[in-house]
Amino acid sequence: MNKVINNKAWWLVLPVFLLVAFSAILPMMTVVNYSVQDIFDASTRTFVGVEWYQQVLQNERLHDSLLRQFIFSACVLLIEIPLGIAIALCMPTKGRWASACLIVMAIPLLIPWNVIGTIWQIFGRADIGLLGWTLSELGISYNYAANTMDAWVTVLVMDVWHWTSLVALLCYSGLRAIPDVYYQAARIDRASAWAVFRHIQLPKMKSVLLIAVMLRFMDSFMIYTEPFVLTGGGPGNATTFLSQTLTKMAVGQFDLGPAAAFSLVYFLIILLVSWAFYTAMTHNDQQR
């Protein structure tokens, strides 16, 4: 039987394409145009070629921010993904407690970024914050505004507090979608709890974990508001991540050309890493 391929359905994608073109593709093209010019506004500009790219790629401050950003995203993924899976495994499957847990888990996700920063800024203060006060009463020296390590730990714990729920909720939805027959078969085989996790739950959670890893990577790699409110990028530049360096360059110094070049390098890094994650996780599946 000859199957007739009808491509007319592609026209239905047109409204979305126009919307994305207007909100993402055209601004992106403008950034590319800005990145090769010394520009103040659309009528005051000079073509400079790849000069801004050279400047950006050889800028030590940006190298440091990039390194910090990679370390931060790696820490976020290494903590939040296993913790999210563990929480999802511990959550009750039905009844009133299941609903209560879901609501409690969703609360941090509903709080705006700047409020999260403010909450932790107060929470960590030794004079009026519960965490800071408790630690100082215990004799532990803790000052996120002056000590680099304390600032890092606070920013990390804040991110874990804010976003682990997302990973846990995604994993929970993945776990609930596993049919009971798999568990019955595992019981017949007398599979251990680890074997059930390794051979049933983890493979079945793969698609939601892919979404969780991608979302958490992209989000943590673009983090701006929380550390900006909490530490202001300090002490020194210890918690100044890429987006903050970029904002300083574009808005603070009004260096639109270098900021545009930097944005594109930033975009290429996110594109490469996200594509690598996506390919690694989907192609392993196909090879099985």
Next chain:
Amino acid sequence: MEWMAWTPVTAAFFGGIALLLVGMTVWEIRSPCVERRGFLPIATTRGDRLFIGLLGSAYLHLLVVGVTDWSTWIASALSVVWLLVVMRWG
């Protein structure tokens, strides 16, 4: 379009990308591709190989601009070779 601050170079760049996409669409309609495995460690379609080729080219340009004193044209020439190699044997 004045607000987008176009330059001849970026216009040519995006024109090239647009032509590539139109060309790939026509090619796909005329002879639909089959996923295959080349020297790349993953099975790819024609579109995947174009994406990998373009992404590789972008990084090649960054490498040449950031690390060497070579002209950008050398990066562009190497990128064309890389794109053709990936599309043919990738």
